[in-house]
Amino acid sequence: MLVLLIGISGFSHAALPRYATELQKYSEFDKPSADAIRLRVSVATENASRPEKSVATGDILLCGARECYRARTAGLTAMHDTASGKASTLADVTIPRITITDVYFSDPGKSGLSGQIKLQAPLIIEKDFHGIEIFITVRKQVNGQRADYVPAQSTSMYFNTESELVHYSPAIATVAQLSRGVTLTIPSAALDRPHLFHVGVLDVGKAFASVDIFPYTALNKALTVDATALRAPVTSDEQIVPLAPALDAASAAASTAVPRLTSHITLPRTGVIEAAALERAAAAAPTRAVPEANAAKSCAEYLAQPVVFSLLNLTLLQTGAARIKACENIKPYVHMVYVNTADKRIRFSVPYRLSTTGKGHAPQLGLQRITEFTPSAIALINGFTWEGDYGLVAGGSGAAEGIVRSAGVALGDNVIGGGRMCSGCATDTLQFVMGFSTDLARPDFFSTRSPNAIGAYSFNTVSPTNSVVKSGSCQTPGSPGRWTAVGASNGRMLLVSSTSGGQTSAAELCTVFKALAINNALRLDGGPSAAMVVSGTVLNELTGIDRIKYGALRRIAYPLRVSH
Structure with missing residues (x-):
């Protein structure tokens, strides 16, 4: 390329x-x-x-x-x-x-x-x-x-016009004033030849923005990034955040008074500069009572701490859902939302939009960015794959692959080419199904090729070909990449999606689900499709070559939504 x-x-x-x-x-x-x-x-x-x-x-x-x-x-x-x-x-x-x-x-x-x-x-x-x-x-x-x-x-x-281009000539230093309070300085002679840098400044809901400087290359002289805080930094007792409309509105109001906090970081190469790195450079994270994420070597180790597990479940009893921020900066580098599916306030759905122009197996779904499906959800993650357009530009369409149901409406029947069963259609490969009846607290997980096997669990259903954990056993490790996954057990649901620069395998994800006693989980679409939105904020915009192709987010066929 x-x-x-x-x-x-x-x-x-x-x-x-x-x-x-x-x-x-x-x-x-x-x-x-x-x-x-x-x-x-x-x-x-x-x-x-x-x-x-x-x-x-x-x-x-x-x-x-x-x-x-x-x-x-x-x-x-x-x-x-x-x-x-x-x-x-x-x-x-x-x-x-x-x-x-x-x-x-x-x-x-x-x-x-x-x-x-x-x-x-x-x-x-x-x-x-x-x-x-x-x-x-x-x-x-x-x-x-x-x-x-x-x-x-x-x-x-x-x-892609959703990002910024920085022009560089080796004879002189470049000081580029970027969006969201970020300044990029590249000294003279940092490179031997002129360069164009595609720079994305990503608001990921933290104190500072993340900065993606592409192409990723070593420099003769170090660059510097100076940033101003967008909001107050997260303290260690805020690694578990209640998610409820009233509390979220209060948090939003409180965050309007942004502290005059700045960060300065020096790097020997271009790449993704995570918001957490800028926050650490600003020495802005005070210590509180709840265990620090960086005290644990992995997300599973952090979640296994009794005080963390207790606080999580107490939060779910109060609000029905919580965001776990602690695992965004330790392996496997994921965003997480933990949900109490036994809470009668909680709703789970598979939103979609029918396309009026798509061609192929019915129903044709309009491809949209995850933020376009609903502005009012507690959390959304991307669903599984589709057959159709790539999701590069607005107006595309595709047919859902696997077995997919939305409030009882069949969007996919596991046929080759996606969409519903039709005359002459052939059944696709074995699927691992997560199915819900109208009782959200009691999902069922099973493997099948036939949509007829889902029975009563056909109200909201999704199925990929791969599982992360099945009946308590970790599945094929797979190659590292950006992934989204969902699992449920015992009145709890966990939504997981890789950070913008995170790479993880199914084996690493499995340890996270098992740490919360979730014995069945699906691996959904990944790569540029991986996305999570919490309380209206996109947590993992695209970086690198994917950002150039798709912009901040790829357009997808449908998400999974948790709401009140």
């Missing part, structure tokens, strides 16, 4: 290719397709320089081995360095998914930007991305009466 391409300058006022297909300016109504992608071309001076407001520009030609495409510019552009992490956008167009080998800047007929740059390796534009930017550093060159800017080096990066 292409992330970075370096170009070398070939300035010579070279003759432009004679024929070029003109590109259309990008519109916000354009959607990524299998054939075309959004392309931006940006420039900045290679070295520290005084900004110029009006530098003449001509057309830009983007050429491959067999074809060229022409992007029109405004005729004038501002020209400045990358001290603030920004560059000037010359063109923003829609281009076919071609391979680009050369970029030409046509002579504007006077002093300005002109020349050619040949990419060191061909830029192969791939599918499944929203856009790509080519960033070119330029240097000033005086030739007689003309003072031209000529291309020096280039790089490229896929992007």
Whole structure:
């Protein structure tokens, strides 16, 4: 997968290719397709320089081995360095998914930007991305009466507009003011070549935001991140948080007075900087009576402490649900919500939206981000997989795989291709089913291929092919990844989803469920689908290449919802 391409300058006022297909300016109504992608071309001076407001520009030609495409510019552009992490956008167009080998800047007929740059390796534009930017550093060159800017080096990066791009040139330090009170500083000579960094600042409901700086690479000199707190830090006696509408509203009101707390962290490489790391750097977590999460080596060890287990069950008796924050910073790095299913206030459901445009096995479900299904739930996690669109953009659809019921409505009958049973449909592989009747406190778990076997447990039902724990026994360990899981036993339900940067296996998840005496649990969809929302806050937005593809969240077929 292409992330970075370096170009070398070939300035010579070279003759432009004679024929070029003109590109259309990008519109916000354009959607990524299998054939075309959004392309931006940006420039900045290679070295520290005084900004110029009006530098003449001509057309830009983007050429491959067999074809060229022409992007029109405004005729004038501002020209400045990358001290603030920004560059000037010359063109923003829609281009076919071609391979680009050369970029030409046509002579504007006077002093300005002109020349050619040949990419060191061909830029192969791939599918499944929203856009790509080519960033070119330029240097000033005086030739007689003309003072031209000529291309020096280039790089490229896929992007998603839900995040921020930081432009970097090695000759000068970059200090980028990002959203949510975050400042990223990359010193000069931290890298040998220009770079584009795709940066996501994620509000994960903690004191500080998490910061995702992609691509992940080692640096010659350390970067720094400075952050201002978004809310008061969590103390150790708040590792178990009651979840109830009245209490949550009070907590929200109390958190409006944010302390003037700042954090400074230095790192030798780019990557995911967790909110907890920024909080530790701020030395902002006072100690209280409940055991600290970092006193335990694992989540299972933390949960096994009698005082923790007692406090959890006391909280469930009071409010019906609790968020366990302690396991977000120790293995297996997961967000957790623990639910008292015997509490008559608690509701469990499988919300969905039918698609009016989807094609394939019925019913076609509209793919939505988990936050679009309901704003008022205590907690939501993603469900299982579907057959259909990838969930990259709005408007997609798919048919639920496995056996799925929502308030008695059949959404999936475990047929190949997803959806309900139909004439000629073939049954899919063995499923591990979690089924509920109208009595939420007494779920049933069993393995079957047939939807007819679910019997009375057909009010709310979900089934993947994999289990985490079955009848008290841990199942196949599996490879580490981002996962979501759900289990229930003895009037308790546990919802689990990996943190943004967390990686875990089924074996590690099993120890967490068993620590709370939950003897049956399903492993739901994972990877970019893994998501959890608690009291309206997304706890594990996407990072890295998944964030570039899907944005903050992937669109899914349905979630599992716990509400009052």
